[in-house]
Amino acid sequence: MNLLRHVAIIMDGNGRWGLKFKNSRNAGHKAGLKTVEKIIKETINQNINFLTLYAFSTENWKRPKKEINYLFNLLESFLKNKIDNLHKQNIKLKIIGEKKFSNKLNKLLINAEKKTLKNEKLQINLALNYGSKNELLSAFTNMKKKNYKFTEKNLNKFLHTKNLPDPDLLIRTGNTHRLSNFLLWQLAYSEIFFIKKLWPEFNENDYIKIIKKYKNIKRNFGNINE
Numbered sequence: 001m002n003l004l005r006h007v008a009i010i011m012d013g014n015g016r017w018g019l020k021f022k023n024s025r026n027a028g029h030k031a032g033l034k035t036v037e038k039i040i041k042e043t044i045n046q047n048i049n050f051l052t053l054y055a056f057s058t059e060n061w062k063r064p065k066k067e068i069n070y071l072f073n074l075l076e077s078f079l080k081n082k083i084d085n086l087h088k089q090n091i092k093l094k095i096i097g098e099k100k101f102s103n104k105l106n107k108l109l110i111n112a113e114k115k116t117l118k119n120e121k122l123q124i125n126l127a128l129n130y131g132s133k134n135e136l137l138s139a140f141t142n143m144k145k146k147n148y149k150f151t152e153k154n155l156n157k158f159l160h161t162k163n164l165p166d167p168d169l170l171i172r173t174g175n176t177h178r179l180s181n182f183l184l185w186q187l188a189y190s191e192i193f194f195i196k197k198l199w200p201e202f203n204e205n206d207y208i209k210i211i212k213k214y215k216n217i218k219r220n221f222g223n224i225n226e
């Protein structure tokens with residue numbers, strides 16, 4: 001049975017779900033937040049230590065202003081309403097990506113990180129304004145500035161994911177088979193599950209089924225599978 005320490009999720013399909021059932025992409029984002037809560041709960045039940053959620057990519061700035069504003073308002077109210085609850089559950093929140101938002105949101109994010117810094121039941125990495133290519137380029141630039149040798153071990157120290165194990169498992173909902181600039185380095189040996197369901201339709205049972213399958217996969221890491 002494989003250990004499962006770190007799950008990464010590309011939460012895709014909110015917009016399509018919203019258009020299909022509520023005639024509004026933004027309604028899909030709101031519904032997607034309920035799935036986030038369900039999955040956090042189940043991640044705790046499963047004793048998983050790290051959960052990395054892709055919420056906004058560096059490429060998502062191409063979207064209409066109205067949708068971007070809606071998403072960040074949703075995030076603001078989520079943080080305001082839920083951070084105490086997350087803290088009580090001993091959850092640590094970390095933002096991966098560049099915090100280049102409104103002053104108000106930047107502050108909320110920094111405060112949420114500070115408040116939960118010492119928690120240790122589960123670490124949630126929220127990927128916001130995250131792009132793997134940017135992450136790698138700035139890691140190499142900073143390594144060069146500080147005269148670090150380009151080694152795997154050193155690179156890991158300069159990534160947003162420093163001190164984390166690589167994801168064991170990547171799940172992407174929304175019936176799309178691509179990585180969309182997510183954790184390109186860190187996913188080198190992750191087990192990948194592409195799921196047809198849209199993110200607001202995804203639930204604990206789907207998650208549990210994937211975890212069961214994952215646990216029985218023979219992971220070779222280049223070795224032979226005997």
Ligand code: IPE
Pocket residue numbers: 011012013014015016017055056057060071174
């Ligand atoms: C993922 O859902 C959430 C974000 C990118 C913020 P989408 O908004 O990409 O939903 P679809 O893929 O358009 O249905």
Ligand code: IPE
Pocket residue numbers: 010011012013054055056057060176178180
């Ligand atoms: C990936 O979804 C980003 C997030 C889930 C936050 P997208 O919907 O932005 O990906 P593409 O554009 O279809 O590749």
Ligand code: MG
Pocket residue numbers: 012013174
């Ligand atoms: Mg999408």
